[in-house]
Amino acid sequence: MLKKIVGLTAGLAFALGAAGAANAQYPERAVTIVVPFSAGGNSDVIARIVADHMSGELGQPVVVENRGGGGGTVGASMVAGAEPDGYTLLLATAGTHSVNPGLRDVGYDPIEDFDPISVAVISSVLLVVHPSVEAETAEELIELTSSGEGQFNYASGGIGTVAHVAGELYNEMTGSQLVHVPYQGAGAALNDVVAGRIHVYMNNIPAILTHVRSGALRPLALAADERSNLLPDVPTTGEVGLEGFEMGSWFGIVAPAGTPDEAVTRLHEAMASMKDSEKVKERLEAVGSEVAVSESPEVFGEYMREQLSWWADVLDNPAFRE
Amino acid sequence: MENIALGLEMALTVENLVACFAGVFIGTAIGVIPGIGAMAAIALLLPMTFALDPTTGIVMLAGVYYGAEYGGSTASILLNLPGTPSNAITCLDGYPMAKAGRADTALFMTTIASFVGGSIGIVVLSLLTPAIVQVAKAFGPAEYFALILFCFVAVSTVGGADPKRNFAMVAIGALLGTVGVDIYDGVDRYTFGSHYLIDGIGLVPVAMGLFGLSEIIMSVRAGSHRVRHRVSFVSMLPTGQEWRRSALPMVRGALAGCFFGPLPGTGPSVAAIVSYANEKKLSKRPQEFGHGAIEGLAAPEASNNAAVQTAFVPTLALGIPGTPTMAIMIGALMIHGIVPGPLFISQEPQLFWGLVMSFWIGNVFLLLLNIPLIGLWVSFLNIPYRLLYPSIVILICVGSYSINNSVADVLVMLVVGVAGYVLRLHGFMPAPLLIGFVLSPMLEENFRRAMIMGRGDPTYLLSSHISAGALVLAGLLILSVVAGEPLRRRIAAARKRERATDNSNVTDDTQPGARKTP
Secondary structure, eight states: OHHHHHHHHHHHHHHHHHHHHHHSOSOOSOEEEEESSOTTSHHHHHHHHHHHHHHHHHTSOEEEEEOOOGGGHHHHHHHHTSOOSSSEEEEEEHIIIIIHHHHSOOSSOTTTTEEEEEEEEEEEEEEEEOTTSSOSSHHHHHHHHHHSOSOOEEEESSTTSHHHHHHHHHHHHHTOOOEEEEOSSHHHHHHHHHHTSSOEEEEEHHHHHHHHHTTSSEEEEESSSSOOTTSTTSOBTTTTTOTTOOOEEEEEEEEETTOOHHHHHHHHHHHHGGGGOHHHHHHHHHTTOOBOOOSSHHHHHHHHHHHHHHHHHHHOSGGGOO | OHHHHHHHHHHTSHHHHHHHHHHHHHHHHHHHSSSOOHHHHHHHHHHHHTTSOHHHHHHHHHHHHHHHHHHHHHHHHHHSOOSSHHHHHHHHHHHHHHHTTOHHHHHHHHHHHHHHHHHHHHHHHHHHHHHHHHHHHHOOHHHHHHHHHHHHHHGGGOSSSOHHHHHHHHHHHHHHHTOEEOTTTOOEESOTTOSGGGGOOOHHHHHIIIIIIHHHHHHHHHOSOOOOOOOOHHHHSOOHHHHHHHHHHHHHHHHHHHHHTTSTTTHHHHHHHHHHHHHHHHOSOGGGTTTTOTHHHHHHHHHHHHHHHHTHHIIIIISOOSSHHHHHHHHHHHHTTOOOSTTHHHHOHHHHHHHHHHHHHHHHHHHHHHHHHHHHHHHGGGSOHHHHHHHHHHHHHHHHHHHHTOHHHHHHHHHHHHHHHHHHHTTOOHHHHHHHHHHHHHHHHHHHHHHHHTTTOGGGGGSSHHHHHHHHHHHHHHHHHHHHHHHHHHHHHHHHHHHHHHOTTSOGGGOHHHHHOO
C-alpha cells in the first residue's frame, strides 16, 4: 500500500516535473556521455569526436565520462539504471550491446533497457597477414591455410572479441586450422602481429590501419559489402570468395529507456548533422573510421536487434564457450 | 644533431615551455596524492588539451606523466603510501629513513636519483630509438616468460628475514593475481559472480591497503613515539658516504629502467623491483635493506624514472602502448589526428624530437621544483597524528575510489589493509605479496601463450637466444641460492668449531648454523 502511494506520488511529481520541463527547451544543461571503457581507447576517441560535434549542435556542453570495467558492462549497467531525462547517455558498442550479452549475464537488457539515438561509426574487419606469410591475395591465403597442418596463428584481444569471432568464422568457412592466440586487449596483440609471430590478423580497421599504411602488415580483404574509402584498393570478402563473411564493430549513442521523445529527437538531429561535417569526417578518418548515422532512432533500434541476434547465432559455437 | 636542434626549436617556444612547466607541476602535485596517479590526471586533463596545438598538448600530458612518477615517491617515503607498484619499492627503504628522522635526505636523494635516471633514459631514448624498437619486437611470449621467471627468482630475496614466510606471501599474491576472467578460456576465476571482479583485483587498492592502511593501524597500535622533523638545506644533503653508496646503484638502476621501460606490460614496476633486488644482492650490507639503506632508495627511483622515459619508444614508434597510461597518450594524439606508429617519427619529426627535448627541460624543472618543496612535505609529518592519520585514511579512500570511481575498490583496499596488518603482526612482509601479485599473472599469461605458439612443445621456450639465456641465468641463480646457503652455513659452522676448540667456553650447540650440519 505504502509502495503504491509512494509510486503514485512519485509519478505525479514526475508528470508535473515533465510538464514544467516541457516549457523549457531541452537541453538546459550539460549532457554526459558515459564511455564504458577507459580514456584514450578507440571508443573514447570516437565518443569525444561525437561529443564535440554535439556540443556545437545542442548549444550545451557534452561531457565524456569514462566508466571502465567489466568489459564495458559496468558503465552500461550504470546508464541502464540512470534517470531517463536525456542528460545521461551511453556510448554503446558492439561489445556492450551485441557480443557480451550473448556470452554472459551482463546485468542489463541491451534492447529493453535503452532508447536508441543513432549509430556513429561502423568499422569493418580487415584481414591482414604479416609480410613473411607467402600470400599476396586472400585466395592464396585461403589455399595456404586450408591445406596446411595448422602452423599459422591468429591473434585476438580476448575471448568473444571481434578478432576472435572473425578468426573462427574464417576457419569454419575455409576449412582452415588457424590457431587462436588471445591477448589482454588488441593493443597487446599488436606487438606479436607486427613482429610476425602472429601470421594472420582480423580486426577492425582503426586498430591496424597505421601498420597497413607503413607496410608492416599486408591487407588482403575487407569484411564488408563494399570497399572502404580508407583503403580503396583492398577487395571485399565477397570479391575474394568469402560470401557472407561480413562483420565489424559499431559505436552508437543510446539513452536509458523511457527518455522523453523530445530529447531523443533532438539528440538524433544533433548526431545526424555529423555526416555533413568536414571536421568530423577528417577527425574520424585520422583514426581509421567513417561516419555512419542512422536515418532515425527506430532504424538504429532495428540495427541493434539484428546485430544482437547475428552475434547470438555466431557465438552459439562451442569455440566461444568454456 | 640536426634532430636535437629541431627538437629544441620546438620545445623552447614560449607556449611549449609553459605547457611543460604546467605539466610537471600538475604531475608532481597529483603524484604526491597517493592513488590519483598519472593515469587519472592525464584522463582529467585530456579534454583540456584539445584546444591546444598537438605538440603543446602532448608536451603537457607527458610532463604530467613523468612528473607524477617524481611526485609518487613523496607519499611513499613520508607515509608508506605507494600509488604504484614501483612506488611500493620506494617504501621499503624510504619509509624507514623517514621514521629515523631522515625524511629530508630521503626525498633529496630520490629527487637526484629520479633526475639521473630520467636523464639517462632520455639519452638512451634519443640515441637508440631504432634499436629499442627492434628489441621490443624481439620479445615474444617465450622471451617474456623467461625474463619474468628470471625476475621472479632475482627478487626472491626481497622481503622479511624468513624465506618461508616470503614464499607464502608470494603465493598469496599470485593467487590474488588469478582473480578475473581467464583470457584464454573466458572462464571466470574466483569472481563469485561479481561484475566487479571480472577485471581482476585492482593494483592500486591492493598496494595502498597493504602498505598504507596496514602501516597506519600498526602505528596507532605502537603508540605515539615520534621524531621531530626539522629541515634545513644542510640537513637534507646526504653524507659523502651516502653519495658514494648511491652513485653506482643509480646508474645500474637507470640502465635496468632503460631496458624494461620499452617492454610492453613490464615497464617501471618491474624495473624498480629488479633493480632493488639487484642492489640488495650486490650490496656488502644486504642486512640494511629494508631498514633505510639509501641505495635501496636510489636504485629503484633512478630505474622507474628511466623506464618512464624509454616507455615512450614503443608507444610512439610502434603505436603499441606498454601501460594503460600510455594508451591514453596514444588516444590524446589520435584525437588530434596524429597516429603514433612506425611512420610517426619520419612523418612528425618536429613533434617527436620536440617531445624528447621537452623531457630534458621537464626533468630540469622537476629538479628545481622538488628540492625547495622538500621542507614543505616534511613539515607535514609534524602535524599531530590525531589530525594526520584520519586525513591519510581519507586520502587512501579517495585514491582507491578515483581509479575507476568504484566503491568496490575502496572495500578491497580496506580488506587488504586489515589483512595486511594481521599478516605483519605475524612477521609476513607486504612486498613479496605485491611482487607475486604483479609478476605471476604476466608469467602465466606468457607461459600459456608460448605453449600455444609452440603447439605444446616445452622446447619452444628455449628456441631463442634471449629466452634460453634468461632461463639459464634463472637456473644458475636458483642453484646459487639453494646450494650456496648450506655451503655458507657449513663454512661458518666449521669456523665456529675451530674457534670452539680454541676456546672451550663456547660450545657448538649455541650456534644455530652448526646444529644443522650433519
